[in-house]
Amino acid sequence: MAATGLVGRDGELARLAAAIRQARRLVLVTGEVGIGKTRLVTQAALAARETGAVVVEASCLPLNVRLPLLPIVETLRGLGRAVGPTAFAEILAGLPPYAVEELARLAPELVGRDAGPDVLPAGEWRRQRMFAAVELLLVRVATDRPMVVVVEDLHWADGATLDLLTYLRGSSSGSITLVVTCRDDEVPAHPRVAEWVEQARRPETVRLELGGLSRPAMAELAGMTLGGPPEDAVLDELYRRTDGNPYFAEELIAAALAAGDGGQGFALARQPPRALAELLLARSRRVGPPARTVLAALAVAGRPVPETAVARVTGMTAADVAAAMHELIDARLAVQDRTRPELGCRTQHALLAEAVAGELLPDERRDLHAATAAALEAMADPALSAEIAVHWAAAGRPDNELASLVDAAEHGHRVRAYAQAAELWQRAARVAESLPDEAEKSQVEPGWLRVAAIDALQACGRDLDAGVLAEQTYARYGDTADGPLLAGVLHRTAWHRGVIGQREASPGTAYALFEEAERIHRALRESAEYARVLTDHARFRWLDRHDAATGSLYRTAFDVARRCGATLDGAQALLGLAEVAFVHGDPAEGFALLDRAGDLADPGLSLLVGFTAADYRSNALLKMGQLAQAERVAAQALDQARRAGAASGYQGAVLHHNAAEALLEQGLVDAAAEVLSEVSERPPRLDDWNLHLLLAQVETCRGELDAALARTRAVESMGLAGPRMWVYERLRLAPRVALWAGDPATALDGAEQALARLGGSGVELYCGELLALGARAAADLAETARARRDGDAERAALAATDRLAGILERMTVRPFADHPFVSTIPGDRAGWLAELLRARGGDDPDAWMAAAAVWRRLGRPHREAYALLRQAEALLTASRDAAAATAPLRAAADAASGMVPLLTRINRLARRSRISLRPASAAAPPPPVPPPGPKDPYGLTDRERHVLRLLGRGYTNAQIGAELFMSPKTASVHVSSILRKLNVANRAEAAAVGERAGLGDLDP
Structure with missing residues (x-):
């Protein structure tokens, strides 16, 4: 038996109930307007409550300004009602302090106090911390019973709500089910909503795509309204004209009944929403004038409105409003909000509100909007500011709109809805710029509104958008503003040009903008903003030049911050001085400065300063070769960050990177992959591209070369530029992937491009690895060219070594001179020298042995294994005795654990040289079949190429004969011919030349 009002949805209701029982994380219910989404989830919520589940319901509002986190706030309030004040207080008492503080920011009445003032700058990590607080609360409630969170009308959701739902969707904690409804006929859908819905269409999501009712279900629905089954002709007409949409059908039947025809003889064609609106209006005209007045107020409000507010809007008495509300509810034109009855009533459907509001005269609409804005203001809820601004705008009151937009932006910023705050600040700036007199009267400076929007965009990770707005603001105010505003615009434009620019940006132009901002500040009273300009300038200069002169800028910033009491800026300056000390001073001094910065920060600042110091400390330990300690420092900081709800954002990405790279350099590939697992399924972003490049190294180690190449290309396609230290971090790893993928030409080109972009700066200190890779x-x-007897290609390869040597000669910083901060310099230097000898045809086993010894001392097993492999190859080339190569090749196999491409090459060399590796190492995966090579320059016959192919597998003459159906003596003749034609001394060297030249790849 179908539930009352829920007809023809038994299957969907059963699926939804099963999803709730199974705690499926997301149920997405979609369908056109009126199709029955709300009825379905309402019935499912009722059934879930009856089984003991905690159910909270919220919805989004159809406003042209999307209210920040509105359904989340409603969810929290509903949760407080569902569990009761005593239980809710007990749950709060068990939460960490940061979570309670963030929840107080969203719903202070539930926590019992307002959130304290922010002492840390806005940032993406703070928004993620709020998300973590909401998740932690839901998980605690769902500890011993299932929980269902219903969010309706996602098509009207704001970006912060979408992001938080994404965060909750990805959580694996707690028996929580998110039930989300969304129209699929919103044209055009908001891009953020469309993207969210598309990303939600994954296998683990339960998707209920509601279509029209079947003909039997439509007959049941009509019978419930008509008091008996409809005639077949009536049913046919109804079904044809509504396509099974239950809401449309109900309205058609109601209109027919009101016309007195008993539901017979429908005269309308299939009703689209516009024609349906006419039916709705016809019904609304049948209630009395007071009810129509109240209905108009509800329609303009577009939300549930308490009776007291309706009385204020309409000027009616409370008794008259109550009577009108009852009349509207009886006529099915209004409905009480089911989630929060105290909020009052709303129109029965959004279509009805649109129709009623659209019928009002312009002056009537403006007056109602103004009265609604005033009534909402009287409720003294800052969360309503954006909604109030919409009504003031519709009322043609820009002065009131401007004030409300500013209030709304400030509220959005307080609740970490930074993207919405930026949108509201920009909207306010446009109003202020179009009405300068109103702006002056309101004491609002539109330039500062733009600056606030820039900062909010950067806080939510939309740095490129912030950069675009900074450039637009600079173009508008660069010649007209003065004093602090001009300095603020110059500061932000300089930072985004220098650090967050794309390739078309010119980071070098940032220096002049920073210097001009500092000149303006020197003429003003010292402030924290001046300290911040100095610190950001020093940070950019360090990232771009890595010079010792940066230290004086940091020291000036520290002195200004100290005099102004700007503790955070002073701590940031000390952290920057630590970086300078590591490279241009004494590493011990650098660590001391990190400690001093931590001691300087008061408890309110210790979180951010501590995480930044951990970033710098773990990075320093990593570069100094203290890998285990670097990983431990980063992991401990990450653990603290997770407990504080602050493990995301740029700082978290750096800590993840340092921990993963320290593990990877120790050969612990699986452990590194675990650290990076959070980013493996999402595309690279501005705050985590470094993790994707490191994950590409993990994929390379695992032999997933196509995935690694695709990931590096995805980062390249972002079109990033920025300071040279970040260019180095983006480009230093790509040649490794190309080399292991068998594409040395691309690797060489990448190394040379990177070296060209990094020249003339202190970043050259780190370029030894790029030179060695090149x-x-x-x-x-060169080896491939010689194997193929391609003189032109060999000369081109040797010319490349000359170019690399020329780059090294022109460097002002010597990357191969030992330095206390860069531990890998000796290994890179040894590799550089050995590779140059190999390129020139003089492969030296002793040079590779020396390189392997350095990497062994540094605790880098995969780099050691590569050098040992090269040593074994050089020994086999120089000697007919494979015994000399056995020890280094076995050592290489042991050191290469976890590095599939390297193990493949080691095993291939062992097979063709008939060197026995230990069983544990011999279990490496078989080598892939090489791709077809170029034309044979040695004149081998097809038969000889078959023999050469088996030589590469380490076959004896007898095994070759058995494979190719010839005698061992005939096989020996072929082998002798191959050695003569290739001009090599032994079988192993023949197999090596054949591999480089792409020979021996015919099918036998």
Whole structure:
């Protein structure tokens, strides 16, 4: 038996109930307007409550300004009612302090106090911390019973709500089910909503896509309204004209009944929403004038409105409003809000509100909007500010609109809805710029509104959008503003040009903008903003030049911050001085400065300063070669960050990167992959591209070369530029992937491009690895060219080594001179020298042995294994005795654990040289079949190429004969011919030349 009002949805209701029982994380219910989404989830929520589940319901509002986190706030309030004040207080008492503080920011009445003032700058990590607080609360409630969170009308949701739902959707904690309804006929859908819905269409999501009712279900629905089954002709007409939409059908039947025809003889064609609106209006005209007045007020409000507010809007008495409300409810034109009855009534459907509001005369609409704005203001709820601004705008009152927009932006910023705050500040700026007199009267400076929007965009990770707005603001105010405003615009434009720019940006132009901002500040009273300009300038200069002169800027910033009492800026300056000390001073001094910065920060600032210090400390330990300690510092900081709800954002990405790279350099591939698992399924972003590049190294180690190449290309496609230290971090790893993918030409080109972009700065200190990788690529190209007897290609490869040597000669910083901060310099230097010898045809086993010894001392097993492999190859080339290569090749196999491409090459060399590796190492995966090579320059016959292919597998003459159906003596003749044609001394060297030249790849 179908539930009352829920007809023809037994299957969907059963699926939804099963999803709730199974605690499926997300149920997405979609369908056109009126199709029955709300009825379905309402019935499911009722059934879930009856089984003991905690159910909270919220919805979004159809306003042209999307209210920040409105359904989340409603969810929290509903949760407080569902569990009761005593239980809710007990749950709050068990939450960490940061979570209670963030919840107080969203719903202070539930926590019993307002949130304290922010002492830390806005940032994406703070928004994620709020998300973590909401999740933690829901998880605590769902500890011993299932929980259902219903969010309706997602098509009207704001970006912060969408992001929080994404966060909750990805959580694996607690028996929580999110039930979300969304129209699929919103045209055009808001891009953020469309993207969210598309991302939600994944296998683990339970999707209920509601279509029209079946003909039997439509007959049941009509019979419930008509008091008996409809005639077949009536049913046919009804079904044809509504396509099974239950709401449309009900309205058609109600209109027919009101016309007195008993539901017979429907005269309308299938009703689209516009024609349906005419039916709704016809019904609304049948109630009395007071009810129509109240209905108009509800329609303009577009939300549930308490009777007291309706009385204020309409000027009616409370008794008259109550009587009108009852009349509207009886006529099915209004309905009481089911989630929060105290909020009052709303129109029965959004279509009805649109129709009623659209019928009003312009002056009537403006007056109602003004009265509604005033009534909402009287409720003294800052969360309503954006909604109030909409009504003031519709009322043609820009002065009131401007004030409300500013209030709304400030509220959005307080609740971490930074993207919405930025949108509201920009909207306020446009109003202020179009009405300068009103702005002056309101003491609002539109330029500062733009600056606030820039900062909010940066806080939510939309740095590129912030950069665009900074450039627009600079173009508008650069010649007209003065004093602090001009300095603020110059500061933000300089930062985004220098640090967050794309390739078309010119980071070098940031220096002059920073200097001009500092000049303006020197003429003003010292302030924290001046300290911030100095710190940001120093940070950019350090990232771009890595020079010792940066220290004086940081020291000036520290002195200004100290005099102004700007503790956070002073701590940031000390952290910057620590970086300078690591490279241009004494590493011990750098660690001391990190400690001093931590001691300087008061308890309110210790969180951010501590995480930044951990970033710098773990990075320093990583570069100094103290890998285990670097991983431990980063992991401990990450653990603290997770407990504080602050493990996301740029700072968290750096800590993840340092921990993962320290593990990877120790050969712990699986452990590194676990650290990076959070980003594996999402595209790279501005705050985590470094993690994707490191994950590409993990994929390379695992032999997933296509995935690694695709990931590096995804980062490249972001079109990032910025300071040279970040350019180095983006480009230093790509050549490794290309080399292991068998593309030395791309690796060489990437290394040379990187070196060209990094020249002339202190970042050259780190370029030894790029030089060594470039030399390796050139050596690979030279060996292949010699194997193929391609003189032109060999000369091109040797020319590349000359270019690399020329780059090294022109560097002002010597990347191969030992330095206390960069531990890898000796290994890179040894690799560079050995690769140059290999490129020139003089592969030296002793040079590779020396390189392997350095990497062994530094605790980098995969780099050691590569050098040992090269040593074994050089020994086999120089000697007919494979015994000399056995020890280094076995050591290489042991050190290469976890590095599939390297193990493949080691095993391939062992097979063709008939060197026995230990069983544990011999279990490495078989080598892939090489791609077809170029034309054979050695004149081998097809038969000889088949023999050469088996030589590469380490076959004896007898095994070759058995494989190719020839005698061992004939096989020996072929082998001798191959050695003569390839001009090599032994079988192993023949197999090596054949591999480089792409020979021996025919099918037998």
